[in-house]
Amino acid sequence: MAIGSFLAELVSFRDAAAAALGGIADEAALEQARIEFLGARSGRLKSIQKLLAGLAPADRPAGGRHFNEAKAAVTALFSGVQERLAAGAAAPVAAGIDVTLPGEAVRFGHIHPITQTIRRVQEIMARLGFESVDGPEVEDQWHNFEALAIPAEHPARDPLDNFYLAVARGADPLLLRSQTSTVQIRVMESRRPPLRIVSLGRVYRPDTADATHYPMFHQVEGLLIEPGTTMAHLKSVLRQLAASFLGGDVHVRFRPSFFPFTEPSVEFDMEWGGRWIEMGGAGMVDPAVLSAVGYDPERVSGFAFGLGVERIAARRYGVADIRDFYRNDVRFLRQF
Numbered sequence: 001m002a003i004g005s006f007l008a009e010l011v012s013f014r015d016a017a018a019a020a021l022g023g024i025a026d027e028a029a030l031e032q033a034r035i036e037f038l039g040a041r042s043g044r045l046k047s048i049q050k051l052l053a054g055l056a057p058a059d060r061p062a063g064g065r066h067f068n069e070a071k072a073a074v075t076a077l078f079s080g081v082q083e084r085l086a087a088g089a090a091a092p093v094a095a096g097i098d099v100t101l102p103g104e105a106v107r108f109g110h111i112h113p114i115t116q117t118i119r120r121v122q123e124i125m126a127r128l129g130f131e132s133v134d135g136p137e138v139e140d141q142w143h144n145f146e147a148l149a150i151p152a153e154h155p156a157r158d159p160l161d162n163f164y165l166a167v168a169r170g171a172d173p174l175l176l177r178s179q180t181s182t183v184q185i186r187v188m189e190s191r192r193p194p195l196r197i198v199s200l201g202r203v204y205r206p207d208t209a210d211a212t213h214y215p216m217f218h219q220v221e222g223l224l225i226e227p228g229t230t231m232a233h234l235k236s237v238l239r240q241l242a243a244s245f246l247g248g249d250v251h252v253r254f255r256p257s258f259f260p261f262t263e264p265s266v267e268f269d270m271e272w273g274g275r276w277i278e279m280g281g282a283g284m285v286d287p288a289v290l291s292a293v294g295y296d297p298e299r300v301s302g303f304a305f306g307l308g309v310e311r312i313a314a315r316r317y318g319v320a321d322i323r324d325f326y327r328n329d330v331r332f333l334r335q336f
């Protein structure tokens with residue numbers, strides 16, 4: 001037999017085996033195919049092996065090499081199919097799973113809209129160079145009032161307007177902080193200017209819950225202390241924050257106001273559905289506050305602001321009642 005015909009036999013053997021194996025779906029069919037192609041007694045490979053003896057002696061080494069290659073290739077194809085069948089069969093049996101049943105969808109949770117808002121504001125402020133810092137929720141009177149130029153007789157310190165804690169007789173009063181302006185004081189006491197910080201956290205006031213009030217809510221506090229700071233810088237930062245958080249078309253307004261710890265002071269409003277909604281307060285840090293933390297008001301100046309996180313979240317998401325943020329109704333929360 002000519003070597004060419006012998007090699008042609010090997011090629012058609014490999015093609016036929018590959019074609020037969022492709023469609024095999026169970027062990028019984030695989031065994032059938034194994035007997036047909038690789039069977040030791042009357043398999044097709046066996047009959048090709050017999051042809052080897054009919055080759056010219058000079059062609060036999062090459063013929064034998066090609067024969068062994070074809071045998072190895074087809075054997076590997078069989079092993080591959082065997083593994084495929086074993087994997088398909090073993091898994092469901094081992095785990096007791098019926099793979100023919102429809103799957104069960106995994107339900108992902110997500111971040112609460114207030115936390116999303118906090119993180120977004122932190123990102124925006126970070127781009128303007130403001131570092132995020134935290135302060136304690138249980139505060140003393142110095143940080144919540146005194147250092148912010150809110151004297152003892154000021155109505156904001158009324159026990160009915162604050163959550164004072166029970167402390168030992170004679171101990172300094174403590175309260176759940178009523179504003180995040182406390183963090184301004186804590187940061188200025190521990191660092192020197194220049195400063196750009198933002199602090200987002202919870203505050204507490206004994207307000208009756210309604211669509212715009214809740215006894216616990218969140219504020220964004222910002223503080224910038226740098227030489228040459230003016231109201232123009234304050235307005236740009238707040239306008240930038242509003243535009244980045246709500247989109248470029250938001251209208252903002254600054255109204256003259258009063259806070260003990262800023263001079264001059266403004267209230268910051270955003271337009272919503274043809275009406276102005278107050279978002280918080282701001283102003284140039286009062287010299288009395290700078291003195292209280294040991295800064296020289298003749299040499300440093302800066303601005304501060306405090307906004308309601310629920311307010312800006314409600315404005316962004318079109319939520320009419322801030323109590324919805326705290327009802328834990330997943331039908332509401334799932335929307336954000």
Ligand code: DAH
Pocket residue numbers: 178179180181221222259261262280281282283303304305306307
């Ligand atoms: N702490 C004030 C409040 O809770 C808001 C505020 C006003 C914060 C003016 C500031 C500020 O930093 O400069 O009503």
